Amino acid sequence: MTKVAFIGLGVMGYPMAGHLQKAGFDVCVYNRTKAKAQQWHQEFGGSYAATPAQAANGCDFVFCCVGNDDDVRQVVLGDNGIFAGMNEKCILVDHTTASAELARELDVIAKSQNKHFLDAPVSGGQAGAENGALTVMLGGEQEIFDKVKPVMAAFAKFSQLMGAAGSGQLAKMVNQICIAGVVQGLAEAFNFAEKAGLDSEALVQTISKGAAGSWQMENRYKTMFAGEYDFGFAVDWMRKDLGIAFNEAEKNGADLPMTKMVDGFYQEIQENGGNRWDTSSLISRFKK
Numbered sequence: 001m002t003k004v005a006f007i008g009l010g011v012m013g014y015p016m017a018g019h020l021q022k023a024g025f026d027v028c029v030y031n032r033t034k035a036k037a038q039q040w041h042q043e044f045g046g047s048y049a050a051t052p053a054q055a056a057n058g059c060d061f062v063f064c065c066v067g068n069d070d071d072v073r074q075v076v077l078g079d080n081g082i083f084a085g086m087n088e089k090c091i092l093v094d095h096t097t098a099s100a101e102l103a104r105e106l107d108v109i110a111k112s113q114n115k116h117f118l119d120a121p122v123s124g125g126q127a128g129a130e131n132g133a134l135t136v137m138l139g140g141e142q143e144i145f146d147k148v149k150p151v152m153a154a155f156a157k158f159s160q161l162m163g164a165a166g167s168g169q170l171a172k173m174v175n176q177i178c179i180a181g182v183v184q185g186l187a188e189a190f191n192f193a194e195k196a197g198l199d200s201e202a203l204v205q206t207i208s209k210g211a212a213g214s215w216q217m218e219n220r221y222k223t224m225f226a227g228e229y230d231f232g233f234a235v236d237w238m239r240k241d242l243g244i245a246f247n248e249a250e251k252n253g254a255d256l257p258m259t260k261m262v263d264g265f266y267q268e269i270q271e272n273g274g275n276r277w278d279t280s281s282l283i284s285r286f287k288k
């Protein structure tokens with residue numbers, strides 16, 4: 001039986017690790033807040049460990065999904081971190097949305113220890129994780145990706161190697177830049193529609209079938225019109241992700257005028273207490 005560890009049982013990691021166990025892998029989890037690891041163990045079986053190093057020990061694959069760069073550093077490089085327990089030849093797959101710079105750094109450290117690393121941020125949100133239908137964009141080596149792909153299939157409907165270490169994170173930055181623009185477009189459009197007195201249901205059923213259609217339109221129109229935002233992908237996470245993209249853009253020279261403007265709108269939402277609101281809460285700025 002292939003031994004697998006999963007570090008970080010948050011909104012995303014909890015169901016992802018569950019899918020791995022259900023797919024027949026022998027999964028050992030670690031979570032900083034132990035109660036969540038115990039709850040996972042009760043729900044799915046498998047086992048849980050006291051440190052990331054203990055969870056990683058003896059595994060063929062280690063998956064990780066924590067918050068930001070600093071969190072990844074702590075769980076990977078700490079005294080009781082993943083690298084401290086991971087065997088040679090073992091593969092670490094990091095699903096955290098983090099910087100490309102960190103991915104390259106961890107790739108170098110892994111290689112120096114005869115281990116392997118892939119950066120592997122995901123798209124598809126909480127529902128994608130729960131339904132085992134995530135999209136994964138990866139950076140690293142083809143041979144290592146080929147080994148990981150069938151394992152990730154437990155929770156991913158599509159995975160793509162984008163290039164060398166860091167490329168998965170770069171693709172995720174593009175993903176978030178797209179989302180910022182699309183959601184602001186929807187916020188303005190739906191606010192316009194309300195002011196114009198249009199029937200929202202008839203409107204979306206019609207225009208979603210044409211060139212204006214998008215995942216965000218189909219999955220968020222009801223709650224945007226209703227003014228409900230207490231779910232989904234948090235504004236705090238989005239601002240973290242856009243910050244990563246802005247840092248990268250400073251290095252590669254890409255201009256991001258619209259994304260910067262939308263980031264400022266998200267800052268306003270945070271200042272009004274919407275830190276955990278879904279990204280579609282951009283429309284709340286028009287509903288004051």
Ligand code: NAP
Nearest residue numbers: 008009010011012032033066067071074096097125126233
């Ligand atoms: P979350 O619910 O806040 O969970 C974060 C997890 O990381 C928790 O298990 C937390 O442990 C653990 N953690 C954080 N910092 C840690 C540290 N320093 N040491 C040890 N453990 C630490 O977050 P999430 O929604 O699952 O998101 C995880 C990652 O996926 C983020 O990078 C996010 O941007 C990305 N992502 C999220 C979504 C989404 O829709 N939620 C979609 C795509 C990508 P505790 O339980 O102890 O707090």
